[in-house]
Amino acid sequence: MNTKYIDLVEQTFDFPQEEFKTENNKLFWHGINLMELIEQYGSPLKFTYLPKISENINKAKGWFQESIDKHNYKGKYFYSYCTKSSHFKHILHEALKNDIHIETSSAFDIDIVNNLKKEGKIKEDTFIICNGFKRDQYIKNIGGLINSGHKNVIPIIDNFEEINLLLDETDKKINVGIRIASEEEPKFEFYTSRLGIGYKNIVAFYEREIAGNKQVDLKMLHFFINTGIKDNAYYWNELMKCLRVYINLKKVCPSLDSLNIGGGFPIKNSLAFDYDYQYMIDEIINQIQQACDEAGVDVPHIFTEFGSFTVGESGAAIYEILYQKKQNDRERWNMINSSFITTLPDAWAINKRFIMLPINKWNKQYERVLLGGLTCDSDDYYNSEQHINGIYLPVFEKENPLYIGFFNTGAYQESVGGFGGLQHCLIPHPKHLIIDRDEDGNITTKIFKEQQKSSEMLSILGYGEVVTKVNELEKIANQEVL
Structure with missing residues (x-):
C-alpha cells in the first residue's frame, strides 16, 4: 500500500x-x-539563490527573440526589472549582469540608480523608466538624473501636471512616456486603474501638452494590466484597446517608437503549474504586428517590466x-x-x-x-x-x-x-x-x-537608552569575570 x-x-x-x-x-x-x-x-x-535570476531573464530574452525572428518583427526587445519587487543590492547586481534595464517607482529608487551608476553596474545606455505617481522629491530626483547627462531616462507621465513639473527641474530635452489607465478586470471593486491617463484622453493630451513643445519628445506608451499577462479574454481585449491608442498616437506623433507591456508573467506556485510562455509571447508579437500592418504604421520596440518573474523563483x-x-x-x-x-x-x-x-x-x-x-x-x-x-x-x-x-x-x-x-x-x-x-x-x-536581535527592535521602539545601558552593564560584568 x-x-x-x-x-x-x-x-x-x-x-x-x-x-x-x-x-x-x-x-x-x-x-x-x-x-x-x-x-x-x-x-x-x-535564502536567495542568485543564479535563478539570470536564468529567468535569459529565458524571457530567448522567448522574445524567437518570436521576433519567427514573425520578422522589425522592432527590438528590452527587458526591464521593476525594482519594487526586491531592492536588495545583491538582487540588482545579479540582474544587471544580463544587459537589462530598470523601472523605478519612487524617489529613493533614483538614489539606488545613482549608487549603481557609480559602481558601474548601470551603463549610460541603460533605460531608466520612471513609473508611478510622482511627488516632489521623485520629480526632483528624476530631473537630477536627466541633468547628470543620463540620456535614456523616460519618465512615464501619470497625470496631466507631471510634464510641467518635470520641465521646472531641467532645461534639457526630455523623452517621456504616457501610462494608459487600463480598465480593471470585472471582479475588481473599481472600473479603471487609479494610475495613468484614460484611453480617450491620451491623443488630446499629447496634442495639447507635448506636440508643440520642442523640449519634450513622446517615446513610449505604457500599458499595464494589474492581473498580469494571462491567456484570457480580458487581457487580449485590453491589449487591442492599447494598440488602437498606439496606432492613433503614432499617426500624429512620429517620435513615438516604443510600447511597454507592463504586467508581469506568472511564476510557479505549485508542482502542477502550467503556463506556455512562448505561446503568449508569440501571440503578443503577432497581434502587435498585425494591428500595425493593417494601420500602416511602424511596429514599436517592446519593453517589459518583469518583477516577480525576475526574482520570485x-x-x-x-x-x-x-x-x-x-x-x-x-x-x-x-x-x-x-x-x-x-x-x-x-x-x-x-x-x-x-x-x-x-x-x-x-x-x-x-x-x-x-x-x-x-x-x-x-x-x-x-x-x-x-x-x-x-x-x-x-x-x-x-x-x-x-x-x-x-x-x-x-x-x-x-x-x-x-x-x-x-x-x-x-x-x-x-x-x-x-x-x-x-x-x-x-x-x-x-x-x-x-x-533579527531584540536590541534592533527595542531601538526602533524608543528603548535605545535602556538597551545601551544593559549592554554597558554586560560588558562590565564580563570584564569582572575575566
Missing part, C-alpha cells in the same frame, strides 16, 4: 521536476541539499515544525518556529500561493494538517485556501523534527514584511542567506543578515 509522502507526490504530480528532486528521503532544490543548509545555519531560514524559506496541536477530531495544527505574517506576508494578506514541501521524512506516512505561525494573531496561518488543496505532510513525530520549505518567495515578501524593522508580536525576521555558484559551478553561501 502506497502511504508514504513520496508516494503521494509522485502519484499527484509529475515529479521530480527541474528544480526539485529527492535523495535519501531529503529534498534538493536546484541541486542544493537543504538539510545540510539547515544543519549549518539552523532554522527558520530565508530565486527565494525560499525553511521552518521547523515545533509542535502539533489537535484542537478537535478533524484538525491538526502544525506550529512553525516563525510567523507567516512576519516572513510571508502575502500568504495571509492576499492568499498568495507558494510551493510548500517537506525538507525531510519523505519516506514517512503522511497526514492532513493546517500550518500555524507563532504570533497570537488569528490570521497567522497557511491553509488549503492558499495552497489550492489540502496540505499533506509527513506525520509529526516530536522526537524526529520535521522541516518544511516554502519556495518561489523572492518577490515583495521582504519589503511588504518590513525587513529589518518592527515585526508583528516582535517575532524576529529569520537569518537570510545568499546562495550562488562559483566559476566551477560549486555552491557558495554567505550570511546576508543574521536573525
Whole structure:
C-alpha cells in the first residue's frame, strides 16, 4: 500500500521536476541539499539563490527573440526589472549582469540608480523608466538624473501636471512616456486603474501638452494590466484597446517608437503549474504586428517590466515544525518556529500561493494538517485556501523534527514584511542567506543578515537608552569575570 509522502507526490504530480528532486528521503532544490543548509545555519531560514535570476531573464530574452525572428518583427526587445519587487543590492547586481534595464517607482529608487551608476553596474545606455505617481522629491530626483547627462531616462507621465513639473527641474530635452489607465478586470471593486491617463484622453493630451513643445519628445506608451499577462479574454481585449491608442498616437506623433507591456508573467506556485510562455509571447508579437500592418504604421520596440518573474523563483524559506496541536477530531495544527505574517506576508494578506514541501521524512506516512505561525494573531496561518488543496505532510513525530520549505518567495515578501524593522508580536525576521555558484559551478553561501536581535527592535521602539545601558552593564560584568 502506497502511504508514504513520496508516494503521494509522485502519484499527484509529475515529479521530480527541474528544480526539485529527492535523495535519501531529503529534498534538493536546484541541486542544493537543504538539510545540510539547515544543519549549518539552523532554522527558520530565508535564502536567495542568485543564479535563478539570470536564468529567468535569459529565458524571457530567448522567448522574445524567437518570436521576433519567427514573425520578422522589425522592432527590438528590452527587458526591464521593476525594482519594487526586491531592492536588495545583491538582487540588482545579479540582474544587471544580463544587459537589462530598470523601472523605478519612487524617489529613493533614483538614489539606488545613482549608487549603481557609480559602481558601474548601470551603463549610460541603460533605460531608466520612471513609473508611478510622482511627488516632489521623485520629480526632483528624476530631473537630477536627466541633468547628470543620463540620456535614456523616460519618465512615464501619470497625470496631466507631471510634464510641467518635470520641465521646472531641467532645461534639457526630455523623452517621456504616457501610462494608459487600463480598465480593471470585472471582479475588481473599481472600473479603471487609479494610475495613468484614460484611453480617450491620451491623443488630446499629447496634442495639447507635448506636440508643440520642442523640449519634450513622446517615446513610449505604457500599458499595464494589474492581473498580469494571462491567456484570457480580458487581457487580449485590453491589449487591442492599447494598440488602437498606439496606432492613433503614432499617426500624429512620429517620435513615438516604443510600447511597454507592463504586467508581469506568472511564476510557479505549485508542482502542477502550467503556463506556455512562448505561446503568449508569440501571440503578443503577432497581434502587435498585425494591428500595425493593417494601420500602416511602424511596429514599436517592446519593453517589459518583469518583477516577480525576475526574482520570485530565486527565494525560499525553511521552518521547523515545533509542535502539533489537535484542537478537535478533524484538525491538526502544525506550529512553525516563525510567523507567516512576519516572513510571508502575502500568504495571509492576499492568499498568495507558494510551493510548500517537506525538507525531510519523505519516506514517512503522511497526514492532513493546517500550518500555524507563532504570533497570537488569528490570521497567522497557511491553509488549503492558499495552497489550492489540502496540505499533506509527513506525520509529526516530536522526537524526529520535521522541516518544511516554502519556495518561489523572492518577490515583495521582504519589503511588504518590513525587513529589518518592527515585526508583528516582535517575532524576529529569520537569518537570510545568499546562495550562488562559483566559476566551477560549486555552491557558495554567505550570511546576508543574521536573525533579527531584540536590541534592533527595542531601538526602533524608543528603548535605545535602556538597551545601551544593559549592554554597558554586560560588558562590565564580563570584564569582572575575566
